[in-house]
Amino acid sequence: MSILSFFDKQIPGPRTERVRHELKPRTMQVSAIEQLTPGMLRITFTGDDLADFVSLAPDDHVKLFVPTRTGDIARRDYTPRRYDQQAKMLMIDFALHDAGPATRWAMNAKLGDTLQIGGPKGSAVMASKVPRWLLIGDETALPSIGRRIEEATAGTKITSIVVVAGPEERQFFETEADLTTHWAYRPLSVASDPDALLAIVKTIALEPQTFVWVAAEAHVARAVRSCLVEEKGHPKSWLKAGGYWVAGQADAHERLD
Template identity: 50%
Template sequence: MQNLIQEQAWPPAPVYETVRHPMRRRSLSVAAVDYLTPHTIRITLTGPDLTDFTSASADDHVKVFLPGADGVEVRRDYTPRRYSQEEATLVLDFVNHQAGPAVTWARAARVGAPLDIGGPKGSRVIAGTVAQWLLVGDETALPAIARRVEELPAPVTVTTVVAVPGPEDEQNFATAASHDAHWVHRPMAQADQAQALVAALGEVSIAPGTFVWVGAEAHVARAVRQYLLKERCVPARWMKVAGYWIMGQENAAVRDMADF
């Protein structure tokens, strides 16, 4: 009964709208390679094909086309971290972790190297304004979290709770919003364990009307969702929770944790 009363204190949930984009493959080249942190390789891409590129939501995904170990092309999803139409550049951040086709390519990337991308095929955007945000995730979700924080205007307030391997992997975000950052340090080998992230959330205030976005390893994302639903009484309609990856499975994800 108490949970129902607390949930009823929340205002009507924001409405998502889907924006469709024309799909085509774009041939780009590497303009810059930077090791942003020990576990983040930032690749800046450029090319005339970016002229009509569109990404309307901070958690959009593009398909990156990469050579596989057997020579067969593979596809991976990456968040457009930053796009500049004026400079014709698109920034993608790659997590520098265990070997795979994406990080193998990123480690070897040099200026001038070619890379094809496709999408995003669509964006899920919230109609209207959300005044308070809580963004939760790990290093794989940092591009979406950072982009959201940087794009939020004043006087919006945003709290981030992000798990990374260590203090050297923390990032700074420039934003007009009021931003409160919380960092959780844990080794990559424990990226499928939610205890530290849930404990950090216990120290965070979640007022009615706060939109909660979660992106992390699927088991962690599910545990965080259950904690928010049961312990913090956040209504499901005020959350968007995704499993960006699954420990031990290649190229696996869960877009909607309600189904996991």
């Protein structure tokens, strides 16, 4: 057992408090559209229905209700990238990595268009301060990673490892935290291959009391989790991993911890 693993096993993982929210449908209107990178589209929504919208954790999800080509309504999970309750504003980033109904809607959205959302059902809030974070993910995890980085307070140490299609997909974040960023590159055609992420993960020295958050394609997230737990000996109580999407399956997710 490594010194890191032994030390952290003596300290329980940070306590998480589940805060439930009122479930209600909300209709909002497109007020701004920004092409952040070639593969990431940011849409800002406003509307009176957002007056009581609440999202307390960077990895919350809302359900978007988007029309399909057949006229049906598809439900897709997305991260509230940023919100301002007083301004009745919600920002959502769309990773343009597939041609699903939510992506098509976002790419064709115009100012004034409306969209209905539901949720979030609840927020998993860290009840105790986490001094160090290691955030690992792909394009679909960038909204959560970016929000956590930007909301972090001074004195927090964050390392991020994100895999994207190329240097043009890199994003930059303003934060009070002590931030170190690593970017890995691979074509979207091999987005379920974990090698690009693993090559960097294996070089990272994990300090005691580092909470690791992983989100990517399910196979990739599983491989990264295995590397952290089995090869590096990182305690499971200091890790949360999930498959934000599953290659070849529509609207599929996998929780791995």
